[in-house]
Amino acid sequence: MSEYAIVAPEDFDQSVFRLIGKEWMLVTAKNQEGKVNTMTASWGGFGVMWGKNVAVTVLRPQRYTKEFIDQSESFTLSFYDDTFKKDLSYLGSVSGRDEDKIAKTRLTPTDANGIPFFEEAKIVLICKKLYSQPMDPAGFVDKSLDEQWYPNEDYHVLYAAEIEQILVRKDS
Template sequence: MNTFQTITAKEFDYNPFQLIGDEWMLITAEKDGKVNTMTASWGGLGILWNRSVAYAVIRKSRFTKEFVDGADHFSLSFLDHKTYAKELGYLGSVSGKDEDKIKKTGVTVNHEDGVPFIDEASKVLICEKLFVADMKPENFVLPEIDSKFYADKDYHYLYIGGITKILSR
């Protein structure tokens, strides 16, 4: 297991556009003693309700959604993309419903305050689930969003998590 230090949100000095959009993240949660994770490249960081928050979106078809829905907390793990590109790609394209994809990729699950995260990460956000909403087509202001990103009608759900801890190596 790797050694992490706890840092504050003010000390988390990373560009979220690069970190999430280019490096990607793993959304990880536990349900009934089983852990699942998925790669995501859409999300963000900010301030809401006077708290540091992270948000992520998960399509309704994703197996990981069941885990995040069944948990009070989830984590966002950021791995070095150059080193773990193959694993990140696999974890984002194969369903944990069909196989133990965590075991197959060789990444390690660790826990912080009872919340699972991926130990190979360089940065981890431990999040308390605060808000969930489904993205409905009638709420898109620009109609091309629906036709461009949701032709198959597999809409995302928006998850907002209050960041309770940040781990960094």
């Protein structure tokens, strides 16, 4: 397994706008049977809530990975260099319900204390779920967002999770 340094959240100096919005991330969890699933995401954020360092991500109800997140206490958000963009694109376009999509990538599953991620990650956030809530269309102040992003009314579920540990690859 690759070697990682543990970085305190307050010392993490990466741009969340670049990491999530441009480079994307994998949201990865293990279900009760021990199977791992992952999906690519490009929406989310980091901040402080309830006196804790948190990550926020959102998943649509039809995503298979959501079932894994719902069955887990913890999950990971992981980030990769540009050489893995094609793999992340594939993982975001194919369902783990239909095939072993991880096996069709260059990523190698591993874990930290039983919480799954991939050896090739340059950054891994190990997250413990704190809160989950389906988005309510009544909450949209800017109604155009509802029209643009939810024409099928498949509103994301928002997850806020405590960032328990940040791992940064030593050779990155």
